[in-house]
Amino acid sequence: MKKLKAGIVGCGGIANGKHMPAMKKSGLYELVAFCDIVIERAEDAKEKFGEKDAAVFEDYKELLRLDLDVVYVTTPNRSHAEISIAAMESGKDVMCEKPMAKTYAQALEMLETSKRTGRILQIGYQNRYRADSSYLHKLCEKEELGDIYFAKAHALRRRAVPTWGVFLNEEEQGGGPLIDIGTHALDLTLWMMNNYEVESVIGSVFHKLSDSDNQGNAFGNWDPEQFTVEDSAFGFIKMKNGAVIELESSWALNILDGEEAKTTLCGTKGGADMKGGLRINCIHENLPVVEIPDLSGGGVDFFSGGSKSAGDIEQEHFYDVVVNGREQIVKPEQALVVTRVLEAIYESAKSGKTVYFS
Structure with missing residues (x-):
């Protein structure tokens, strides 16, 4: 089974509370890169959820230079668009935490980038699951x-x-x-x-x-x-x-x-x-x-x-979308x-x- 090499940008509450535990639990991802403007948060995330040789960064642009399959954007709303767009343009599929962006104009640019690059853009509306x-x-x-x-x-x-x-x-x-x-x-x-x-x-x-x-x-x-x-x-x-x-x-x-x-x-x-x-x-x-x-x-x-939460199912579904081409449950046009x-x-x-x- 192919595991997806994943990078996390933003190692705060939602990353620690939902995404990273569910990704680790699923066994479908290798968490190989962590980024946060507070470097200690990225280092802590690596210790809890990352591979032994995972990289740690303060600047997300350095993380995007790595050979990654997917990037998770779990930062404050203001930077959702900037980081998601850069990630898609660098050839990565993206899971962006809700809301899609701070403004409609930013969200529209995200959707247009997804269409132009052919990269998957998924928004973290886990309550659908x-x-x-x-x-x-x-x-x-x-x-x-x-x-x-x-x-x-x-x-x-x-x-x-x-x-x-x-x-x-x-x-x-x-x-x-x-x-x-x-x-x-x-x-x-x-x-x-x-x-x-x-x-x-x-x-x-x-x-x-x-x-x-x-x-x-x-x-x-x-x-x-x-x-x-x-x-x-x-x-x-x-x-x-x-x-x-x-x-x-x-x-x-x-x-x-x-x-x-x-x-x-x-x-x-x-x-x-x-x-x-x-x-x-x-x-x-x-x-x-x-x-x-x-x-x-x-x-x-x-x-x-059993023990599966909506967040667990969200990570499994995103994997299925990326690896097997399954239709998205959360479409960026809807978000x-x-x-x-x-x-x-x-x-x-x-x-x-x-x-x-x-």
């Missing part, structure tokens, strides 16, 4: 919910502001909960609907709780002076076929029922939500019925139960639309106007 997501998507593909004309994308936390890294830095990230976790919820919702034709977007962002000194935050107190992004954001998206989506996101919001990376769908034949587990609702024999599928394992593509909608919500919030797509 969850058992509930995979099962629900199959139902949607078979049109068992009918025409989905109303949906909600949920990414709500009561008090879980990330206080590490650059999450609170607008220059590095481009925003707060909307671009961080709202992006997952929107990606899931658009994927279920199989609808990427957006007509218009209107949104609002808030900085209502970021200055609070009575925080109750799950990750410890944040520094209000460093909190330069929104603490919550909301958008209303109208599709060209008339369907509508409500997108809600927060790191800090006075709400009891938090829901993250979840979707609610309403169609002409039935509906679905992920509250407390996947629930399908429909009408049978003139009576309202709720179906709760058993997703404990087996019978669902990309999920076999591009997600980034464009997020940017439109921020733009609408600043201007107070609806943003229309051509």
Whole structure:
């Protein structure tokens, strides 16, 4: 079995928490190069996950000179495009962490580079590989919910502001909960609907709780002076076929029922939500019925139960795409639309106007 020689650019939280453990566990990759602007992080990653002779760099351009099959871009959002484009132009396939880029223009350049170079570009929307997501998507593909004309994308936390890294830095990230976790919820919702034709977007962002000194935050107190992004954001998206989506996101919001990376769908034949587990609702024999599928394992593509997480399956699927030419589950064209909608919500919030797509 061919193993892919992989380089990691950005050895912070998401690389250590998701990508590198799953790559190592899969046995499909040789982690032979690590890069981080804090060299100690790269060295630590090598010790935990790398081959004995793995190289360590501070400059990603040096890493790209190596003979690698794939490059993982797990840096702050600001540099996703720059590094991904350089990697593809150097002949490597790329796994880039979500969101695709900080701006739509950057994301578009990434897609154009992928097409021009013929290199694979995959975006890290791992929630598509969850058992509930995979099962629900199959139902949607078979049109068992009918025409989905109303949906909600949920990414709500009561008090879980990330206080590490650059999450609170607008220059590095481009925003707060909307671009961080709202992006997952929107990606899931658009994927279920199989609808990427957006007509218009209107949104609002808030900085209502970021200055609070009575925080109750799950990750410890944040520094209000460093909190330069929104603490919550909301958008209303109208599709060209008339369907509508409500997108809600927060790191800090006075709400009891938090829901993250979840979707609610309403169609002409039935509906679905992920509250407390996947629930399908429909009408049978003139009576309202709720179906709760058993997703404990087996019978669902990309999920076999046991110890495999969505992140594990994501790495296996990326390998299959690169080595065996399997069709991508997360297509960069789809991720591009997600980034464009997020940017439109921020733009609408600043201007107070609806943003229309051509």
